[in-house]
Amino acid sequence: MPAFDQLLCQIKHCTLCAASLPDPPAPILQASPEARILIIGQAPGRITRERGRPWDDASGERLRTWMGIDQQAFYASGLLGIVPMGFCYPGKGRSGDMPPRPECAPAWHALLLAAMPHIELTLLIGKYAQDYYLSDSHTLTERVRHNQLNAPCICMPHPSPRNRYWLKQNDWFEREQIPRLQQRIHQLIS
Numbered sequence: 001m002p003a004f005d006q007l008l009c010q011i012k013h014c015t016l017c018a019a020s021l022p023d024p025p026a027p028i029l030q031a032s033p034e035a036r037i038l039i040i041g042q043a044p045g046r047i048t049r050e051r052g053r054p055w056d057d058a059s060g061e062r063l064r065t066w067m068g069i070d071q072q073a074f075y076a077s078g079l080l081g082i083v084p085m086g087f088c089y090p091g092k093g094r095s096g097d098m099p100p101r102p103e104c105a106p107a108w109h110a111l112l113l114a115a116m117p118h119i120e121l122t123l124l125i126g127k128y129a130q131d132y133y134l135s136d137s138h139t140l141t142e143r144v145r146h147n148q149l150n151a152p153c154i155c156m157p158h159p160s161p162r163n164r165y166w167l168k169q170n171d172w173f174e175r176e177q178i179p180r181l182q183q184r185i186h187q188l189i190s
Contacts, residue, residue: 004033004115011108017088017101027087027104028054035081035116036188039063040109040133041125042158043086043100054082062159063125066174068182069189079189081116083109085128096162100128120188126158141166144173149180 011027018025028044030053039055047057053075055063064074074080086100087108093099113119124130127140133153134143143155157166157173167174 004031007111007115011087011112014087014104014107016103016107017086020090020101021088022091023049023089025088026052028052028089029084029087029112030054030075030080030082031112031116032078032081033116034078034118036079036118036120037185038081038083038113038116038119038122039125040122040129041082041084042128043084043097044089045097046089046092049089054084058161059159062161066156066159066178066181067185068178069185073189077189081112081119083112085132096160105132120152121184122153123156124153125156130155141170144170144177147177149177149184154181 008031011029014027015025026049028048041055044054045057045059048054048060051057054060055074060074064070067074084100084104086102086104088101088104090098090101122133124133130140130143134155136143138146140155140157144157147154157163157170
């Protein structure tokens with residue numbers, strides 16, 4: 001079995017956080033050594049866990065709209081890697097899902113990133129991904145507002161329907177940044 005397939009197999013059978021999950025571990029990610037775009041989000045939600053495919057819910061629909069791509073390009077092109085901070089559904093909290101489990105990123109991210117050498121654009125979606133990968137003290141809004149859309153890393157809010165208020169308060173994001181993001185993504189995947 002090639003090294004990349006072995007790595008994915010190891011991740012799919014990971015049980016690092018089993019004792020802290022509400023359900024048996026079911027890591028959900030998408031990776032390819034040919035990926036050119038990497039999406040680093042939080043953790044699968046309940047619906048995604050049930051369906052077994054990353055971003056297969058209302059948040060994923062909005063994310064694909066923001067990216068300007070359809071399901072075929074998102075799931076079957078091999079050009080998108082989807083590596084959440086936590087690979088398994090962390091369970092329900094008081095005001096939404098629990099935070100991603102902290103074991104996944106330190107255990108697996110560096111190995112996955114090394115195995116995907118063609119990444120030209122990384123989308124850091126939500127505060128957990130941004131706090132892990134960025135060493136600044138900015139808020140999510142400050143990070144998103146100051147995006148350099150030609151940079152190798154772009155910060156984005158979470159596309160959850162729960163973020164309606166943030167999107168309404170920061171309408172510049174969809175008006176100003178999304179069209180340029182879509183243009184860049186189309187250049188990378190065409």
